[in-house]
Amino acid sequence: MRLEYFDIIDSVDVFDLEKGHVEATSTIPDESPVFEGHFPGYPIMPGVLLLEMMNHTAGYLLLGMNNFGRLPFFAGAKKVKIRSFALPGMVMKSTCDLVHDGSGFSITRNSIHIDGKLIADAELTMMLMDFPSPELPVLVRERARRHGVEMGMMS
Template sequence: MNIEKNLLIDRVDAIEPWVSIQCSSQVPEHAPVFDGHFPGYPILPGVLMVETMAQAGGFLYMLSSDFAKMAFLINIKQAKFNGFVMPGDRLQADVRIVHRAESYLVCEGTLRQAEVVARAQWMLRLMPFDNDVLRQAVQRTVLGCHERLR
């Protein structure tokens, strides 16, 4: 997990194209976000927990579609937090597609350590890549995480 570069997925552990994905991440021991959230009691903000699941959903779409479009988080339908995530924790995101249309996906998922710490349902908007630089950068990132599966 590289919070500063907004890459919250380290590895794709399993994928069933167009159905589900399982990804893992190692929360860094030190990151600027922990300086203020909270001094003396660092925890990963809930919004980053949801973003981790949403990124896994985007990875699922892009790997399934051969990078036909880019996936953008546009709506969080619901999110519930059952626990805290601390620096150094190992996380697993389990995500599945609930509904698929040409221009959007509805996904739901859980984020867990030994137990589920968060669950959410969200919508991703699917849009053409704005330029080749963006497309190539996203492909390198996602495929790099996916290669770790093999």
């Protein structure tokens, strides 16, 4: 996880397009410039970055469902709950399930667990758009490969 680069996910562990389900893992770094201000002497993963992890997990699901042909963008969140602190060194497991897909928008149900305990959940609305440049799909596919998503996993 490289927080300052919004490289939030370490690995995609489950990528089931048929069921509309993705699971990802990430370990919160022991040190990050983010923690210098959140909070000095008591580093806590910012809630907005927990939401971003859920967003990235949903993004992988939608990228796969669209064969990496369209780019998902965060459009909104409902029912967001941060239930517990996430601290450096902790391993987070993020899950995403498709609730609705249509009209260029998708709704997903997302959660993050640490040691089996629910620490955050939300319902996300994602907007699908064409890639704005020819370079971006190449970069997105490369990041997906680094996170364990192989093009053969996609049906």
